[in-house]
Amino acid sequence: MFNFPSEVFRVSYGDLCYMKHNLVQTLVSTLVGPLLYLLAFGYGMKAGDTEYIAYVIPGIVAISSMNSGFSSSSQKIVIQRLFHSSFDELVLCPMHTSSVIFGKCMLGIIRGLAGGIIILGLGMILTPDLFVDYRFILALLMSSVMFSLLGVSAGLLANSTPTLSLFNSIIILPMSFMCGTLFDVSSLPEIVSYIVWALPLSHTTSVLRDAASGSAVDPVSVIMIIVYAAIFYAICYIVIRKKLY
Amino acid sequence: MDNIISAQGLAKSFGSLKAVDDLTLYVRKGEIYGFLGPNGAGKTTTIRMLTTMDPPDSGSVAIDGFDTRKDFIEARRRIGVIQQHHSLDKDLTVKENIYHHALMQNIPFKECKSRVEEIIPLMELQERMNTKAEKLSGGWKKRVAIVCSLIHRPEILFMDEPTTGLDTQSRNALWKLIRSINRTGTTVFLTTHYIFEAESLCDRVGIINKGKLIVEGTPQELRSRIGDYALVVTDPAGEESVSYHSDLPAARKAAQEAPGDCVISIRPSNLEDVFLELTGRKIRCSTSRPRCSGSPTAICVI
Ligand SMILES: Nc1ncnc2c1ncn2[C@@H]1O[C@H](COP(=O)(O)OP(=O)(O)O)[C@@H](O)[C@H]1O
Numbered sequence A: 001m002f003n004f005p006s007e008v009f010r011v012s013y014g015d016l017c018y019m020k021h022n023l024v025q026t027l028v029s030t031l032v033g034p035l036l037y038l039l040a041f042g043y044g045m046k047a048g049d050t051e052y053i054a055y056v057i058p059g060i061v062a063i064s065s066m067n068s069g070f071s072s073s074s075q076k077i078v079i080q081r082l083f084h085s086s087f088d089e090l091v092l093c094p095m096h097t098s099s100v101i102f103g104k105c106m107l108g109i110i111r112g113l114a115g116g117i118i119i120l121g122l123g124m125i126l127t128p129d130l131f132v133d134y135r136f137i138l139a140l141l142m143s144s145v146m147f148s149l150l151g152v153s154a155g156l157l158a159n160s161t162p163t164l165s166l167f168n169s170i171i172i173l174p175m176s177f178m179c180g181t182l183f184d185v186s187s188l189p190e191i192v193s194y195i196v197w198a199l200p201l202s203h204t205t206s207v208l209r210d211a212a213s214g215s216a217v218d219p220v221s222v223i224m225i226i227v228y229a230a231i232f233y234a235i236c237y238i239v240i241r242k243k244l245y
Numbered sequence B: 001m002d003n004i005i006s007a008q009g010l011a012k013s014f015g016s017l018k019a020v021d022d023l024t025l026y027v028r029k030g031e032i033y034g035f036l037g038p039n040g041a042g043k044t045t046t047i048r049m050l051t052t053m054d055p056p057d058s059g060s061v062a063i064d065g066f067d068t069r070k071d072f073i074e075a076r077r078r079i080g081v082i083q084q085h086h087s088l089d090k091d092l093t094v095k096e097n098i099y100h101h102a103l104m105q106n107i108p109f110k111e112c113k114s115r116v117e118e119i120i121p122l123m124e125l126q127e128r129m130n131t132k133a134e135k136l137s138g139g140w141k142k143r144v145a146i147v148c149s150l151i152h153r154p155e156i157l158f159m160d161e162p163t164t165g166l167d168t169q170s171r172n173a174l175w176k177l178i179r180s181i182n183r184t185g186t187t188v189f190l191t192t193h194y195i196f197e198a199e200s201l202c203d204r205v206g207i208i209n210k211g212k213l214i215v216e217g218t219p220q221e222l223r224s225r226i227g228d229y230a231l232v233v234t235d236p237a238g239e240e241s242v243s244y245h246s247d248l249p250a251a252r253k254a255a256q257e258a259p260g261d262c263v264i265s266i267r268p269s270n271l272e273d274v275f276l277e278l279t280g281r282k283i284r285c286s287t288s289r290p291r292c293s294g295s296p297t298a299i300c301v302i
């Protein structure tokens, strides 16, 4: 058996150095979006409604972990593949494919975790109805890993930066609004609710919300997140091993 | 003789273009193998298949006995690659790039520092360790790429057109370095489109044209195939015709028969002659009698 954590660290070393160089920019770009959501939906729309704030904050955390996980992994890979040809170096190293995949996820996972915890921390100041325990951290971790894997597969498959932006606007952006993050989707037409239920963000939102409010986590959602993560991982694996990128 | 690289029946197409076509080659342990061919011949495509970067459409590659498909990790441990286009991470400093390579090659954490400190003076990189890779000039990037490719002490070093775009001085320095790396036992596989480079640096040369390996051997063997001496006859209109002869007397004898109004020169044949002769590209060389009539006006032996 090979040393998986060591290999993951070795692969992600470059990205970690990159994050160190751009710590302020990374932090600001991770937090601006979620803070605007918090301002617009938490204060602008329903000022003083602490119940709604407690409802919406886990949703914002879910959006934030999706955006951070997805965008850091996908953008970095597209740039390395198409413009720097430094992705070849990664392919050339004597590492297991699983280490390469999770190594490239690290940046997204770290950003997703950090952003999520900061937003929830702010939320806990605003309303007494939220709390953090290991279940919340676990849910946040699962969400960040799953969306980072999605980011890695998108980064491997996109043939240009516009393709990646397109993916962002037709998949990531609609999910942000439609997956029960900011409002309850049960008021939408029935057919829409089926589609929404099939999307991964619905399940990370549900798990994060249950964990943050202290209620029981829906096991179906946990399974769905794992299934999605497995599918995204499989895509990355096949694309790398068959050199389809 | 040990073959450290053996490639059999490699083929790769891009759409309808056969970039590499049924290519079989063997590289022996410890030699400098030159892969010579014009632009677009398929050199980069071949090197990418040999180094596990791209899978061949058909055929197989073994590096030191390890199949690059099945045992790609073992194969990759044994190779260092310097690509034609620089593949450093431009956002990172020189030092970070080198450490990243050392880490990705699974060098134990404790050893990384000493390895880096051992290798950087060789390339005089000490002063530039904290410079961002994107700020370096081409020559310095090449040096960093060399350090990165050697940090894990590979058994085979692949270099794709290492001296293209370098000035004479840097090129000579790089040749010296390649020879010294080779003397320590590292096999070198390099591609080039410079005839002179293949002739003077390489132990054996394979010539590739339009995706096919057309001939292989030591530079001397290749020249002997067509004849060690080239007789060049230039007629008054400036039209050249070349014939090849196995020795100087034979070339001189043929020169006597050349027409009088032609300029005649005899020189050792080179790999360019071999390439032209075998591919028929550029000029068609005649091995029979030159075309013009009369007796020779000048003979010069270079
Ligand atoms: N990724 C690619 N897609 C399409 N055609 C390619 C690709 N890579 C190389 N080719 C084509 O394959 C042929 C061989 O290219 P290459 O191996 O780069 O030649 P060389 O390195 O000898 O100059 C060229 O005609 C080139 O245009």
Ligand SMILES: [Mg+2]
Pocket: B043, B044, B045, B084, B160, B161
């Ligand atoms: Mg090339």
